[in-house]
Amino acid sequence: MALDFTYRIQVPHRPGQLARVAGRIAEGEGLIGDVTTINVGREASIRELTVEVRDREHGQSVAKGLDELDGVRVLWAQDRALLRHEGGKLVVASTQPVRTVQDMRDVYTPGVARASMAISEDPSLASHLTMIGRSVAICTNGTRVLGLGDIGPVPSMPVMEGKAVFYHQLANVSAMPILIDTKDVDEFVETVKRIASGFGGIHLEDISAPECFEIERRLIEALPQPVMHDDVHGTAVVTLAAAIVACRHAGFSLEDAVVGQIGLGAAGFGIASLMVDGKAKRVVASDPNPLSHERARAKGIEVTTDMETVMKEADVVVATTGRAGLIKPETVRKGQVILALTNPYPEIDPEAAVAAGAAFAADGTSVNNVLGYPGIFRGALLAGAGEINLPMKLAAADAIADLTADADLVPDALDPNVHERVATAVRDAAVASGVAHLDRAPAGL
Structure with missing residues (x-):
């Protein structure tokens, strides 16, 4: 590395x-x-x-x-x-400076009691009178961290802090890493359920498959606030946007394309599923693990164990295998779009893919989920939504694609305007799809 x-x-x-x-x-x-x-x-x-x-x-x-x-x-x-x-990347800071005795009376005793009583009488006021409505818990057990694998919750903390930095900088959302030291699905779910009332949203991160799917499903069913596993859905949203733009560069549309997904782990399954929902002509995927096949077929994804079939049939190839150099240049078909997303070393170097005949190629340095999750969760919070549904994810992907300059694959991930536009699109989709509760929208977001 x-x-x-x-x-x-x-x-x-x-x-x-x-x-x-x-x-x-x-x-x-x-x-x-x-x-x-x-x-x-x-x-x-x-x-x-x-x-x-x-x-x-x-x-x-x-x-x-x-x-x-x-x-x-x-x-x-x-x-x-x-x-x-050094020293970590996060601090907890006050939004209300205390300079006088009156300030102290306002933000602490006796004034704080009135805020607590108001929330007790009307729980919906928590979104307006506390940070709950504009905060997200980033929950992990560290079992699938980046390309590092199962390194445990404490070593995953720098990654979770990094996620929180981008939430604050790009979307004005307060995010707190929550490290959960268990691999047991029941224990993980129960832990998140017990701390969830202090947050407006639950961001699941770096949890191994297939446990991550069960954890997300159960938390969505149990909790009133939006829950999203970023490795599955955030990555999928940004990849769908990149595929839409890459197809434009290559001279065809995604609706006319066969999409090939190599690798059906958390990210790969999320990407392939959203490609189906994004109206790709066909989605064919390969993975040597048979446990991933049933879940994929239930989503309308054609599954094979033969990667060569994917390379031969797909117009757009997405790879999320964690295996550098997996795609050989001689298997690239002329005119294909290749998105080799494993970091830090992709399945095929983009320059090598283009030299082999690809119309367009990119790696994970371009297609990064930091373009997705800050705006997606901000939009959900602004809508007071109880979930992040398919129309909201598709709206986010379309917004990212529409914000991309002609010569680029995706817009600038550090441009706050991009995330504001994504958030607006997600909020509007929540309203249109009937999952918004605007009376729950937080103050100060």
């Missing part, structure tokens, strides 16, 4: 010194990213350079090479991702 290393270096403050540094990094097979000036002195300057390296050993080798340059000193070299995680 490639790493980003940051090097803080001191170099002589003379022309050509940074070029010497860049040359040595290139000789060491590093790829320069960010360059930040920390300090400029009369004799020397201090800069931080972020360099993509193959692994930690390679990162230390680049540092040694820089240290060997005359007049250059490496002050420190560290994995940039670990630097960015």
Whole structure:
């Protein structure tokens, strides 16, 4: 797995010194990213350079090479991702600063008692007088984290914090990671049910299949607020949007296309199912695990254990297998759309797919579910919806596709306007499909 290393270096403050540094990094097979000036002195300057390296050993080798340059000193070299995680990525902050005794009386005793009594008399006021209506619980047991597998709940915390960061930054939704230390479905469901009243929505994340399907189904049936497993549905929404746009680039529409899904885990099943609902001409899928076949066939997905059949018949191929290099260039059919979504190394490199004849190809760096879940949940909360239904998911996919610039596959994931537009589309779909309760819509969202 490639790493980003940051090097803080001191170099002589003379022309050509940074070029010497860049040359040595290139000789060491590093790829320069960010360059930040920390300090400029009369004799020397201090800069931080972020360099993509193959692994930690390679990162230390680049540092040694820089240290060997005359007049250059490496002050420190560290994995940039670990630097960015020091102290965690979340805090709990107040929306109401307390500066005076009167402020204290308002937000705590005696004023807080009146808010509590108002909610006791009318529970719907919780959405207006507390953070409940604009908050989401991100629940995981860490059994299927990214491409890392079953690493447990505590090691999954950086991922859950990252999800919460994007909720806040992109959708103004407060999200709290909830780590549930059990692999037992009954225990997991009961735990979420007991904490659910403190949140407006339940976001399920990084739970292994097939348990994730049972957990989601039971929580949807048991809880009055929206529940969504992001790996299944959020990924599917963004992939559907990307497929719609990619088909446009390739000169045909999704409705006229055969979609092939390679891998029927949580993400793969969600994608294939939404492709059926999105009116693809046919959806054919392959997975060596027979336990996934019955669930897929019940959804109208044609299933085979032969990946070559999928590659031969599909106009749009989506792969979510976790197996880098699985798709060989010689199996790519001229004019196909290839979305190889395994991170960090896809089933086939997009450039190799295009060179082999694909009309359009992309990997998981482009098709990222961060484009979906913040706006989807914000829209559901704004509608006071008790569920996230199919019309809401299709509306989100259409909004993402419509917001994509001509030359791109998806819009900018860090543009808050994109997430606001997605949220509006989801809210409107909730109203139109009859699952909205606008009187429950929260204040301050």
